[in-house]
Amino acid sequence: MTNRDVKLPADLKFDAAGLIPCIVQDSDTGRVIMFAWMNAESIEMTIKTGETHFWSRSRAELWHKGVTSGNTQTLISLEFDCDMDALLVRVKPSGPACHTGLESCFDSGRVELGPA
Amino acid sequence: MTNRDVKLPADLKFDAAGLIPCIVQDSDTGRVIMFAWMNAESIEMTIKTGETHFWSRSRAELWHKGVTSGNTQTLISLEFDCDMDALLVRVKPSGPACHTGLESCFDSGRVELGPA
Numbered sequence: 001m002t003n004r005d006v007k008l009p010a011d012l013k014f015d016a017a018g019l020i021p022c023i024v025q026d027s028d029t030g031r032v033i034m035f036a037w038m039n040a041e042s043i044e045m046t047i048k049t050g051e052t053h054f055w056s057r058s059r060a061e062l063w064h065k066g067v068t069s070g071n072t073q074t075l076i077s078l079e080f081d082c083d084m085d086a087l088l089v090r091v092k093p094s095g096p097a098c099h100t101g102l103e104s105c106f107d108s109g110r111v112e113l114g115p116a
Numbered sequence: 117m118t119n120r121d122v123k124l125p126a127d128l129k130f131d132a133a134g135l136i137p138c139i140v141q142d143s144d145t146g147r148v149i150m151f152a153w154m155n156a157e158s159i160e161m162t163i164k165t166g167e168t169h170f171w172s173r174s175r176a177e178l179w180h181k182g183v184t185s186g187n188t189q190t191l192i193s194l195e196f197d198c199d200m201d202a203l204l205v206r207v208k209p210s211g212p213a214c215h216t217g218l219e220s221c222f223d224s225g226r227v228e229l230g231p232a
Contacts, residue, residue: 009225021137023148032148032204034197035137035139035197035204047227079223079225079226079227080226081221081222082214086221099198105198106195106202108196108200110195110196
């Protein structure tokens with residue numbers, strides 16, 4: 001558990017539910033491993049502890065990723081986009097990101113493209 | 117202009133506004149270059165034409181990325197996540213993704229992390 005100072009940009013834009021979309025990328029492989037939502041508290045907890053925290057919309061609670069499965073994600077960097085309404089966190093995962101056991105939640109499927 | 121068959125999974129989940137979050141990644145560099153929203157029509161147009169189309173929430177219209185700037189994005193793959201409620205498209209961009217001229221919208225800023 002680290003204890004970093006939190007310096008969030010004041011003009012970060014949250015939606016009507018107080019949430020901001022968050023893309024999670026493996027900092028070593030570059031693979032996008034999940035997409036989730038953060039609120040102000042989960043951003044602060046992520047930075048303070050150095051491990052990703054999200055807001056679970058289905059459970060309506062703060063969610064420390066990996067606290068049950070052991071597959072935590074160590075924060076490497078946190079970036080925001082030009083509109084200040086989306087986050088990109090790069091992490092070192094300690095195990096598969098997906099509850100299915102796959103490395104990435106996006107390993108679940110792809111749209112088959114017909115001939116161009 | 118290609119003319120692919122569209123085979124969307126029937127159980128793709130759109131939000132109340134008919135939108136699904138879409139992560140755009142440069143297929144060569146692995147850099148996440150933007151985050152945007154798609155609706156069913158923009159997904160179909162992306163697959164049919166082979167160039168990304170989004171739904172512009174601010175302008176409330178279908179948005180063919182790069183049609184004005186020339187910075188189109190050629191579709192390489194389209195994946196969806198385990199919950200079927202987020203998309204990852206990998207593209208070959210023909211220019212900067214960001215309206216600021218930066219390669220990635222996420223080059224705009226990052227939260228400075230204090231000492232761990």
